[in-house]
Amino acid sequence: MASEEPLFDPSLKKRKKKAVAFTEDPLGADADPTAPAPETIESTTTNGDVVDLGPTTAHEQMKLNGEDVAGGEPPVDDDFKAMFGDLKKKKKKKEIPMDLDLGTDSGTSAPAPAPAAAATEDLDFSDIKKKKKKSTKTKYDLEAFEKELNDSKAKTAEEEEEDVDAAANPNLDHVDEAELGENPFAQADAPVGVDAGNEAWLKSDRDYTYPEASSLKLLTRFYASLHAANPSLLSASSQKRYTIAPPSIHREGNKKSIFANISDICKRMHRQPEHVIQFLFAEMGTTGSVDGAGRLVIKGRFQQKQVENVLRRYIVEYVTCKTCKSPDTLLTKENRIFFMSCESCGSRRSVNPIKSGFQAQVGKRSKNKTG
């Protein structure tokens, strides 16, 4: 977050009059090309590729972005250009920025003081041109307002992007899995894979936009603080990632296990507890009951991992949609047959009835005879 503060400076400078810009720019010659670059480039990528930011001011924004790209292009390498042909085309549309590209590119590629001076001139020149354009378009106040709007929008876009990114971020995902224990389900992996592709793409982007080696540190720090502040982003941003709290299993006495949070899990899966319990008992080949506090008492010793496995199978069989893998499904009973209808894709299918199968005689026969 700290890196975003200096972003406002260049815009402020641009707002000032030509003479001031001339005097000021030599001071910020190095800062000018580097600082605004990440913001502007990201905003354009988001604009160009996926995210529609502001539909109302789209044209103005595009123009502004184009100019920003022209001004803040220096840190972009040739590889970057090669990767994003679209961007280049965009630049080509505007004749003036092309000249600037050359000048500014030379300025940053060689950060030595001597060429920097030349670069400053170029930069100043660009500033002038921008101002000319803008002044012809709008008044200064309006322009400033738009600029800030654009900045804020770009920032939000950046954040959104990073949210998506965070969902795919392997480190964080790992932490997530480790914490929850449950649920990197097989079907949940597919969307993550898509995200991962996205992430690789974004990462390459970042590498170019943050030239410093410390960028990684900053990014990780940003993610850490972001997700510490609002952990809901972790689950909300990855659309299909389906997480459930791990079952909490305690031992009651010697021969019984207690499944404490079954009601929570059932609520999370949108399933009747009876159905889940029936499945659990059938799969584990045992019996049990529900106690006063809504906990499930299972006969026999079971570990959390074992119950988790069974639950996982339940989810695969009775919760996730077989066609679209979405967990938003409804289970309804019609004529003694359960039907599962998907909320997201609308498919409807019958599911297997729960059958406990053969139960072998366990324990004393005399106890069993009572029924």
Added chain:
Amino acid sequence: MSVQNLTAFDPFADEGDLGNNQDVGSQQNYIHIRIQQRNGRKTLTTLQGLPTEYDAKKLLKAFKKEFACNGTLVEDEEMGQVIQLQGDQRLKISNFLTENGIDKKTIKLHGF
């Protein structure tokens, strides 16, 4: 004149009595392998739904020899012949069956 292609299959023909069809209940002819807990660390493995072309008695003998465990053949009213083995032999059974030419898709492994 009869065209073979056109008369091959009538999708709207009467299927006959649905009750006779075994796949109606979507309970296909799976081989179910289950586990049951006994006292202590002991468990029991049951194998149910063996296709009729296999001799359960001989299979049991092979299991017992292969897995070094005891077992028995239980005659159940609903499920037919069920092989019961001592201990957790689920994975071993499924491996044994797949190695001997039973499709893995027809085997259903239950339990934890």
